[in-house]
Amino acid sequence: MSVTHPHPTPQATSRAPGIPGIKHVIAVASGKGGVGKSTTACNLALGFAALGHKTGILDADVYGPSQPKLFGLRGKPRMTAERKLEPMERFGVKVMSVGFLVDEDLAMIWRGPMVMSAITQMLREVAWGELDVLVVDLPPGTGDAQLTMAQQTPLTGAIIVSTPQDLALLDARRGIAMFRRVNVPLLGLIENMSNFCCPACNRVTAIFGHGGARGEAKKVGIPFLGEIPLTMQLRETSDDGRPVVATEPDGVHARHYIDIARSVWSGIGAAGRPAPRIIIE
């Protein structure tokens, strides 16, 4: 009997087959909308790219696709000769969004199976090429659509974004339970809109409280990845298609995201290593 490490490439952990050329697929999720999940997914993807990883982002938030706006992209993706969709590219990141493909009002009324088929197409019928990491911006919530997606996407792991107040954390807890149910590893929790520093008087105020997500992460036994403050600059740059990690990579806000990207990467480096396979000879 011998123990071998059969495959040097990290494997996805869900039941869904992997996507050729893509090493890691990471979901960014939230228990509810408006907590800054898309802004975080965008800047995190840029953080991976800043660390030198080949990165893509798939905006699977069919009910409110934000990545075109966050990346300042518009238009329709082209079709390659192999009849695959060509992702758009900005700031060194490949971007595909349901927002490029269908009218937002139409996607709003999609039911579970339609959502899943659109996402499967965007995962597998897009010419992503070779990627170290594909960040997937999932629709908020923990309903059937999200559960199916978590199950059918070959995820290395999931990151949950929450604001610090109790109500948001309650939803985040449901998100954590959902990923656990389908055996997707939780890479960690990010506290967004953590503190507000008044630009006029420099006073720091914890509008939604502070530290709630750190406590929650500890309670449920997942890594706490960091805090992102609530700032005008983040709001403005996001809404203007000038995400901070791309436009002010040396600034203090970009640093938060890059640090989080670094710790997620070191986490998946370890978690992605396949379990040894026992071969009986």
Ligand code: ADP
């Ligand atoms: P979600 O994807 O959870 O619905 P978004 O990323 O679309 O949330 O963010 C909702 C709004 O909050 C956007 O206008 C965005 O610019 C803003 N926002 C997100 N994170 C921050 C932050 N840390 N500071 C200030 N504004 C933020």
